[in-house]
Amino acid sequence: MDEIPVKVAVRIRPLLSKEILHNHQVCVRPVPNTQQIIIGKDRVFTFDYVFGKSSTQDDVYISCIKPLLVSLIEGYNATVFAYGQTGSGKTYTIGGGHVASVADEEKGIIPRAIQELFHTISENHNIDFTVKVSYIEVYKEDLRDLLELETNVKDIHIREDEKGNTVIVGAKECQVENADEVMSLLEAGSAVRHTSTTQMNERSSRSHAIFTISICQQRDPAESRDKNSVQMILSKFHFVDLAGSERVTKTGNTGERFKESIQINSGLLALGNVISALADPKRKNAHVPYRDAKITRILKDSLGGNAKTVMITCISPSTSDFDETLNSLKYSNRARNIKNKPIVNYNPDWDRIDEMELEIKALREALQNQQSSRVSRTSQVSQDWSQEKNKIRTLEEQLAQFQLECFNHRHCTEEALELLHELKNIPGLTKPQKNRLHSWVAMAEELRSDITSMSGTESAETGSREEPHHITILQLKRELKKCQDALATDEEVFARKEMELKDLQENIQSLLQENQDYQKSLEEAERTKNLQTEKLVEQQILIDELKNKVEEYLQNHSPQGPVREQESKRPHSVPLSHQLQMLTSSFRESSSQSEPRKVRTSPPSYSLERVVAGFRTRSQMLLDLIEEQDEVSHEKFSDHSDEELEKESKNKKNNPPKSPFRRSINRTWTRRNVPEAKAVNNGTRQLFSNTGDMPETVMESVQESQNLNIKKLKTTELRLAEARQKLRELTINIKMKEELINELAKTSNEAQSVNKQYSMKIMQLEQEADQARAELAEAQKQLQELENKELRDQAQKAKLQKDFRKKMEAAKIKVQVLQKKQQDTKKLANISAQNEKYASDLELNIHNMRQQQAQLQKKLKEESDIKKKLELAVQKDQQQIKELQLKNEQQQKMLRLKNEEIAAIRRRKSTSSIPDQLQQVSTL
Numbered sequence: 008m009d010e011i012p013v014k015v016a017v018r019i020r021p022l023l024s025k026e027i028l029h030n031h032q033v034c035v036r037p038v039p040n041t042q043q044i045i046i047g048k049d050r051v052f053t054f055d056y057v058f059g060k061s062s063t064q065d066d067v068y069i070s071c072i073k074p075l076l077v078s079l080i081e082g083y084n085a086t087v088f089a090y091g092q093t094g095s096g097k098t099y100t101i102g103g104g105h106v107a108s109v110a111d112e113e114k115g116i117i118p119r120a121i122q123e124l125f126h127t128i129s130e131n132h133n134i135d136f137t138v139k140v141s142y143i144e145v146y147k148e149d150l151r152d153l154l155e156l157e158t159n160v161k162d163i164h165i166r167e168d169e170k171g172n173t174v175i176v177g178a179k180e181c182q183v184e185n186a187d188e189v190m191s192l193l194e195a196g197s198a199v200r201h202t203s204t205t206q207m208n209e210r211s212s213r214s215h216a217i218f219t220i221s222i223c224q225q226r227d228p229a230e231s232r233d234k235n236s237v238q239m240i241l242s243k244f245h246f247v248d249l250a251g252s253e254r255v256t257k258t259g260n261t262g263e264r265f266k267e268s269i270q271i272n273s274g275l276l277a278l279g280n281v282i283s284a285l286a287d288p289k290r291k292n293a294h295v296p297y298r299d300a301k302i303t304r305i306l307k308d309s310l311g312g313n314a315k316t317v318m319i320t321c322i323s324p325s326t327s328d329f330d331e332t333l334n335s336l337k338y339s340n341r342a343r344n345i346k347n348k349p350i351v352n353y354n355p356d357w358d359r360i361d362e363m364e365l366e367i368k369a370l371r372e373a374l375q376n377q378q379s380s381r382v383s384r385t386s387q388v389s390q391d392w393s394q395e396k397n398k399i400r401t402l403e404e405q406l407a408q409f410q411l412e413c414f415n416h417r418h419c420t421e422e423a424l425e426l427l428h429e430l431k432n433i434p435g436l437t438k439p440q441k442n443r444l445h446s447w448v449a450m451a452e453e454l455r456s457d458i459t460s461m462s463g464t465e466s467a468e469t470g471s472r473e474e475p476h477h478i479t480i481l482q483l484k485r486e487l488k489k490c491q492d493a494l495a496t497d498e499e500v501f502a503r504k505e506m507e508l509k510d511l512q513e514n515i516q517s518l519l520q521e522n523q524d525y526q527k528s529l530e531e532a533e534r535t536k537n538l539q540t541e542k543l544v545e546q547q548i549l550i551d552e553l554k555n556k557v558e559e560y561l562q563n564h565s566p567q568g569p570v571r572e573q574e575s576k577r578p579h580s581v582p583l584s585h586q587l588q589m590l591t592s593s594f595r596e597s598s599s600q601s602e603p604r605k606v607r608t609s610p611p612s613y614s615l616e617r618v619v620a621g622f623r624t625r626s627q628m629l630l631d632l633i634e635e636q637d638e639v640s641h642e643k644f645s646d647h648s649d650e651e652l653e654k655e656s657k658n659k660k661n662n663p664p665k666s667p668f669r670r671s672i673n674r675t676w677t678r679r680n681v682p683e684a685k686a687v688n689n690g691t692r693q694l695f696s697n698t699g700d701m702p703e704t705v706m707e708s709v710q711e712s713q714n715l716n717i718k719k720l721k722t723t724e725l726r727l728a729e730a731r732q733k734l735r736e737l738t739i740n741i742k743m744k745e746e747l748i749n750e751l752a753k754t755s756n757e758a759q760s761v762n763k764q765y766s767m768k769i770m771q772l773e774q775e776a777d778q779a780r781a782e783l784a785e786a787q788k789q790l791q792e793l794e795n796k797e798l799r800d801q802a803q804k805a806k807l808q809k810d811f812r813k814k815m816e817a818a819k820i821k822v823q824v825l826q827k828k829q830q831d832t833k834k835l836a837n838i839s840a841q842n843e844k845y846a847s848d849l850e851l852n853i854h855n856m857r858q859q860q861a862q863l864q865k866k867l868k869e870e871s872d873i874k875k876k877l878e879l880a881v882q883k884d885q886q887q888i889k890e891l892q893l894k895n896e897q898q899q900k901m902l903r904l905k906n907e908e909i910a911a912i913r914r915r916k917s918t919s920s921i922p923d924q925l926q927q928v929s930t931l
């Protein structure tokens with residue numbers, strides 16, 4: 008058996024219009040007049056065939072596929088598989104897309120091969136061809152029958168026959184009579200293949216598709232080598248359109264598409280590993296991981312098996328796909344080292360039982376490899392089997408012995424009978440002797456007839472006994488097969504369940520993770536909320552307190568208010584320290600006696616405004632306080648007239664003090680026994696220590712509020728970013744779904760156009776069928792007439808009958824074809840209906856998403872508003888801080904001035920005695 012390498016062709020597709028639009032450059036080109044390719048500046052690869060961007064579909068077919076088709080008819084299995092990055096032109100090259108809508112020169116490999124096959128069939132009259140097609144896809148590691156969608160994925164299995172050939176069990180094989188039939192099946196299958204739109208390809212295949220043409224050739228025994236047997240050749244041609252390798256970052260796939268990408272890439276990775284294992288000469292007898300993926304199991308015959316294989320690597324010329332293209336070239340180059348051992352698949356005596364027995368053998372072998380529990384089951388069966396065998400053997404031995412005995416008995420009886428007859432003929436016998444002899448002969452004859460009948464019954468019984476044993480064996484065989492089938496199904500189910508379990512576990516894991524994340528963010532949000540509420544409450548309380556104080560203070564100090572009125576009339580010499588003490592104590596009092604805290608949960612913007620207003624009021628209050636202080640000091644140190652004093656005392660008498668503040672002023676006045684300078688000094692110090700405290704507290708609170716605002720700002724920004732991200736994702740999702748809808752609409756349009764074509768075809772076929780029916784009726788009539796006629800020439804009569812029967816058969820076949828076409832049309836109509844439903848679902852989905860988007864946008868706007876407000880508040884706070892700092896500085900300055908004045912008073916005091924001063928004051 009000769010080894011031949013897998014042939015590798017590389018096809019560079021032209022730049023697509025969108026790539027030209029984006030000004031993509033070309034990074035790969037074929038070397039003219041060689042089978043070489045240069046990628047980048049200087050990386051050269053050699054292949055069996057190289058097709059540049061201007062190569063035609065026919066070029067590819069003639070060079071790569073035509074020789075394979077010849078091999079197929081010779082009896083070899085053949086495979087062509089297209090490999091490459093997503094959007095590199097695999098489906099285009101293989102020709103498995105919408106064949107009906109593609110121009111003739113654009114048609115890919117499959118349609119061309121079909122045409123040629125039927126052309127060859129029509130030329131070989133001496134061979135009886137049976138052509139069958141099947142079309143399956145491997146989608147997410149499940150095998151789906153594209154010709155019979157109802158078939159459960161669990162019913163399709165990959166098996167190996169006793170020769171090691173891979174067979175797909177459970178997929179529908181349609182027997183076809185002509186190219187049109189195959190094309191309609193291809194079209195219908197391709198329409199239901201998993202495809203979708205990605206950023207890389209508008210119509211990206213999401214599964215590996217395997218279109219198989221099986222031919223069975225029955226040669227005329229007269230022409231075959233073995234004249235006694237019917238010569239049969241069975242061969243298959245696989246057309247494999249692999250899903251494209253893809254980078255999720257480039258395709259932009261999410262959700263279901265993302266999962267598909269993972270499955271596709273893992274399948275292709277397994278294929279890469281198989282290629283590497285087979286291509287490495289050092290690993291000649293190493294394990295080849297065919298079982299890692301379904302696609303590698305299917306391609307087992309084609310890679311390192313007995314088929315003739317061509318691998319077509321499709322590449323994109325764009326510089327943006329440089330890495331993927333280089334990878335594809337490396338893989339393909341490696342695949343050239345794979346050696347296959349093609350054989351012609353003769354089948355001299357096609358015996359179904361043999362095949363079944365071989366299958367049993369193969370299954371038994373598979374059984375031996377099962378787990379121990381299963382092995383015990385198998386051994387049980389084989390034990391029963393051997394017991395039955397032993398039983399049969401013993402019975403057979405018994406039977407042989409019995410037959411021997413029977414034979415001896417018969418022999419003895421025959422001899423005895425002969426002797427008795429001889430004795431009967433001896434003359435001179437007495438009558439009683441004769442009678443006795445007669446009775447003996449009768450007995451012997453009776454015995455012989457008994458033996459004969461017994462042996463007859465025996466032999467019949469043996470036959471019938473043999474039969475049950477034979478039946479038992481067959482039954483056991485059948486049982487064994489059933490067990491093995493059940494075992495295989497169990498295994499499949501188990502594997503599938505395991506996969507499902509794994510998927511579920513993964514899902515649960517990711518859900519748990521998501522849940523945890525949500526909980527974390529919820530906790531975070533709650534913490535922030537609590538913090539904000541606390542701060543808000545604090546601020547509110549502070550504001551309320553300050554507001555109360557300010558109101559009180561303003562009431563006491565307003566020029567129109569009673570306090571102010573009275574105050575303007577109070578003695579100018581009232582000790583300042585008391586007044587200030589009282590003022591500060593009243594502040595303290597009011598703050599300690601402030602009304603119970605009110606918790607308000609007004610919106611942040613509102614509280615912010617209030618805070619700012621509070622700060623303004625506080626600063627205003629401080630300014631007032633400072634001004635007041637200035638005024639008092641000034642009054643204290645200015646000259647005052649007697650009238651004024653008198654007026655003041657009168658006023659005091661007429662208007663007794665109402666407020667504690669006033670009372671305290673009065674009291675201080677009467678109890679004045681502290682040196683004035685000291686009092687002034689203390690008072691000023693107290694005032695400034697208190698008033699000095701005030702801006703600091705305010706500053707602190709302003710700073711606190713600023714920090715809080717900045718924190719809030721950050722949270723808002725974070726929320727804003729999240730909302731924007733969500734919005735982006737939603738927009739992408741919506742875009743993808745819209746594209747999908749467009750695609751579906753396109754598909755349904757295409758399906759409708761195909762429908763139309765089929766309807767027309769059906770009409771044509773119906774006409775043909777009518778014609779055929781008429782012909783049939785005519786033929787039947789003629790046949791009837793012929794049978795009625797007494798034709799002398801029997802041979803002529805038989806020939807005519809044969810002709811008519813043939814005509815009838817042809818007409819029947821035509822009717823069947825018509826029925827099939829009708830079924831196909833129905834299927835296509837179903838597809839478009841399904842697509843429409845899917846599209847409407849998607850539209851609903853988009854509608855919901857748009858609502859979500861609108862909500863998010865609203866939220867985004869709200870968040871932006873809050874952010875703006877917060878920014879404004881922070882700015883205001885900063886401004887406030889600056890102002891307060893300025894005021895603080897002013898106060899400090901003032902404090903210094905006051906200190907200087909106090910020092911001056913002290914100096915003056917040292918020159919004149921205190922009694923003199925008291926005297927002076929009392930005279931004043």
Ligand SMILES: Nc1ncnc2c1ncn2[C@@H]1O[C@H](COP(=O)(O)OP(=O)(O)OP(=O)(O)O)[C@@H](O)[C@H]1O
Nearest residue numbers: 020021093094095096097098099208211212250251
């Ligand atoms: N040789 C070529 N000449 C002209 N157009 C081409 C050629 N090869 C591919 N194209 C175009 O490129 C686009 C992508 O091709 P195709 O769908 O065949 O890629 P693919 O490899 O099958 O992608 P996927 O793996 O995603 O299914 C299609 O629009 C197709 O018409």
